[in-house]
Amino acid sequence: MTQTFIVSFIGNAVPADIHRLTTITHxxxxxxLTSKxxxxxxRVAALIKVEAPEExxxxxxxxxxxxxxxxTHITDCENQPEAKNTEFHLRIDANDRAGIVNDITHLLDSQRIRVLDMNCQRIFVSDSNGVNANLFIAHISVRLPKNLFINDIVNELKSLSEDTKVMLDK
Incomplete structure (x- = not known):
């Protein structure tokens, strides 16, 4: 029989430390099963889902x-099959502004959409014509409840501001 648990940790570690932990696990x-x-x-921060023999x-x-x-913190979890058929990967591009991450997560949460992964970046762009802009880029993996359609969610995210672009990644 196998047991599944999630390890989360933060601190100082080099790749050799991480490799040592994978070796011990193996x-x-x-x-x-999954590692972020x-x-x-x-600093390093990690979330790792581990499956191992109970003994x-x-x-x-x-x-x-x-x-x-x-x-380090360890949480035991129930073994359950992952539902992959409702998982989607989105890219959101917009002009950066205060509260943009809050607006995105609030919209997703209000629809009971489970955020599996979210990676946000802010980029400053400048050119010789004096154009300066702060751009916001987010890569988000979500799992939708059965009664929602991804195109409806894409349209709702686009409505957050007139400059918001949302692409469905494959």
Whole structure:
């Protein structure tokens, strides 16, 4: 029988530390089902969904918790099949403005849309003609409730402002 759990951590770690944790997981018969690992300056933050045999799960968990350079939290989860047929990937481009992330997440939350992943970036653009602009770009993975259609959500997101463009990524 297998057990599934989610590990979240933040702290100082180099890629070799992450590799060591994957090796320990593999050596104990486990595997990383999903991993989101981000570095920001000299810090790392991660979310990792691990599946492992029930008898070796304590060893894998202890390996994560033993990292003194990381603040680690482990949450057990129920084994459940992932519903992939309602998952969509969107790209949103707009002029940057205060509250844009709040507006997007509020719209999605009000429709009971589950945000699986969201990566936002702000880019400053300038040219020789004196044009200066702050652009907002978001890549969002969402899972829709069965009664919603992605084209309706795209149109609602576009209505947030007249300059908002929303593309459905494949």
């Amino acid at each position: 050596e104990h018969g486990g595997r990383w 690992i981000n570095y920001l300056e000299d 070796t799960t304590p060893y894998i968990k202890e390996a994560f918790l033993a990292q003194s350079n990381l603040l």
